[in-house]
Amino acid sequence: MFGDVIDARAAEQPDKTFMWIDEGSWTYRDLKDRVERAALALRRLGLGRGEVVASFGRTSFDALSLLFAASRVGGVYMPVNVQYKGDYLLHQLRDAGATVVLADRELLDRIEPLVGELPALRTVLVADGDVETDRKIGHVRLLSAAELRREGTAEELAALLTTAPTPWNQPACLFYTSGTTGVSKGVLLTQHNLITAAGLFNRNYGITADDIQYSAVPLFHISGAYTSVITVLVGGRTGVLDTRFSVSTCWDRIRELGATVFFGVGAMVLMLWGLPPSPEDRTIPIRLMLTAPIPVDLWRPIEERYGCEILTGYGQSEVVMLTQMIAGEDNIPGSCGRVLDLYELRIVDDEDEDVPVGEPGEIVMRPKQNHVMFEGYVGRPEATLAQMRNLWFHTGDLGKLDESGTLYFIDRKKDAIRRRGENISSFEVEKSVLAHAQVAECAAFAVPSSLGEDEVMIAVVAQAGGTIDVAALADHCVEALPRFARPRYIEVVPALPKSVTGRVQKHELRAIGVGPSTYDTAEPRS
Template identity: 30%
Template sequence: MTVPFSPREELGVTNIPPRPDSWVRHQNVAPDWSALPQQTVIEIVAKGCLEDPERPAIIIDGGPTMTRREFLDRCQRFAGYLSDKVKPGDRVVMMLDNRLEFMIALFGIIANRATMVSIAPTAMQYDAGHIVKDAQPTVAICGSAQKPIIDAVRANVPAMAHVIVVDGEEPDGLKPYEDAGEPFDFLKAACQREDIVTVYYTSGTTGAPKGCMLHHGWWLRVIDIDLRLFRRGWQDRQLCCLPFYYADPAIQLLTSLASRGTMVAMRRFSVSRFWEVVAQYDATEILSIASIPALLMKGEPGPTEKDHRIRLAIHAGLPKELHAEMVERYGFHWHNQYGSTEGGVMSRVPHHMADELIGTGTMGVEPPGVTIRLVDDNDVDVPPGEAGECLIGGPDLYAGYLNRPDVTTEANRGGWYHSGDVARRDERGLLYFVGRKKEIIRRMGENISATEVEGVLRSHPKVIEAAVVPVPDTLRGEEVKAYLQLKPGEQLSPEEVIAFCRQNLAAFKIPRFIEYRETDFERTPSMRVQKQGLIKEKDDLRQGAWDRETGKVQQ
């Protein structure tokens, strides 16, 4: 594995433009690393569990509550089982629903200095197959529902010697493995800060998703920043309503363990049960993404909406038009935040300015230790008010893309991580999201690679060419639209296209809109489909397209 720069290296330490005194800053933030003196993720787990063993570590809605004592014991037992099956640097793919065993397995992998590679439990053979082939794992961990997918793609991975199936009642889905070896003492783990802990596949612009490698330092930095920006204690309970295969739930759990709090996890987000869960489990904080606020606002008002202890909600991409109504309806602040898998927490609305910034749409400003530059296409800084690409600098950013040193070098050119996101600053230094340079469709918080979906569509024997573009959507942010050119004389109904996609793609990647082309697409000099021409072809991209939700062509 080649990494073109040390993950401990501080990107952007040179050529940092001076920050004007008039710009907004976060206030009352403790010094770096004051909230998290631990040196590895496993040290957080071990010390957090041993410090307060009888306090709940995780509460699963409708499922078990696990104390820190039992959680550490199960993690150490599973780590003991894995100890002779993986070696430092080995990769373990995990394809599992929101069950306690996910977190047990995660830390068991990390303690052995192996790397967890995350796969959505809804992935199908095409997208899961790409990850497995690229990551070349030695072990796979999956649910019984996901085992057929793992079995189908296993032929591409000769090194995969073990498939561990999580089955039966929670939290005993790993118990046969936990009981098969000697416990691994986490206090004696030999983890190094530069060990690659996790790999999350992020959607790319010119090919299939690429694996973003995160080391211990990345996780420690994100948790330290979060705890310094918003102090927490034993009385706090963070509500997790996101899939465990994201990084965010593990961040919430580790933040809770480091601050003596508890994570409350839903199996999946539900509008009808959301406030009931908040009240039932005494949650004090919410982390949300994408369409969650819009979906909640569409729900019927109820008495539990304000009968709670919520102190704060943090959201990525808060809809400014709903912001004031949300604060009024639910009785607490929602703080907008900007982040990415590569950069972690990159900006957040300052806590002391929450009232003033309601409804402005700002992403806030960088936390201490992070620098964002806005630049033009030549990496020259743009003045306040003008839009530019976000370049990220700071310590402990991501460790590069798995098997892609060339892409990593390009993304980090000049010592800055080039995010592909476009933003602007106002005269006070507050950041506002403008759009994305990357060809990514963002649907309900999920990053979808247009190239990946196109690859599946082109693989159909009746399709000559395919082009995928985003369609703005007030509820989901963006929807997926596919343009198809069929072979002469062939017929392929939209329903057949959807059925084909369901066999090869996760559900959230399946196009909602389909439009057929009788002639070839307009192309660039390099023979790529000119998608900007498609997007500008009509004011409403839904017009003339078959809509999967209605089963009809929109007029």
């Protein structure tokens, strides 16, 4: 599995560059060595079979090594969004039962207050500066992340060879959903699933070992770990994984390294499109742009301006890639391609009956093989079964199929918001806003963004007889919420529109949208 692929690549092309992260790089030989060292470290720390290793920090080679090292000693890798704090962070670490966490030093103060509520956590490996001696926060031991880079003894290496890795058909990675209808759920994925999907990704998009793939999507996203790393490894090519996305220098970076494939969220492409046109646009070596969503009317102009082909697909954490466009074919702008050979796909109504071709309905799917989609939600068998009702996985998304079987994504059936490539749980935004003493009720919903996707807007109702200091509420959101989930727009309303059963009618709020009385947190305060 992961280890087998790494061993094969290191034997075939040891000196070929596997990955650039900013100005540093690893060859395939380096990858094998560093994953081996990280696996030894996890073994020294007593990581047990099926136990979770969390990575809570910016993109780094230490984090990259954990992605593959955890499964080498029977564990499960879990990335955590660096913007998480408070209840967001506590829920994910506690729900997963994380036993070891790699954390950037500047994020350590977010973990410290939570230690008492994380009984499974044993060790925190601190990046960005050595921890000279062991110390503890409560029951949790702090060590330097340099432990992941320590060379093993001959005896340790021999012992590692006898350590059984995570089996191909058992969970090796854990990625959390956005929690669009409640708290976020942990999605368990096997190596077989990720490697199989990566092979199809490379084949259908026509990406070869000679390509160089650029991305600035962080590793804590499944798209960062899967698209930016695992597909590169399986394809035996070189990847570039920058720690930050810079609109002004992106094309220079791509020219410098000769990248031929660009992967990023749609907002990144629209920011690049917003740069002044230049005769040098056609000298950019990119031949493929892998991205979504892109406005249909800009699809062909972007391809023409940069001399590339835009390709996209449709997937979720639970099924990494369900549909794909095929490189070189007459793909339809705005579509998501056709279903992969591994799956069956239907569009159904609320009774799970097929809708006519061209009509909208919920996208449902099921696999034709074992272990090519998620293994379930960690600790939530009932939620897993509910999602698989009538033996079909219900995505919660609306789409339609044309006569050729091409899928078109329409909207989210769930109450979800997507901003700058992040899926946001309205439930969790509302929970955080309701912690403010002046707020009695809150509804979070999406409104259009000039960069594509959504902006977050909240409608709030004051406590009886009180008022809401909107500026203070905005400050509260800065403290309580990750940056990507903070509401841009705040509207104080006398009451939320509700159905006769008391359900908030968010479609009415979306229809009203931003108005003259709306507070815009992006505007300078007077």
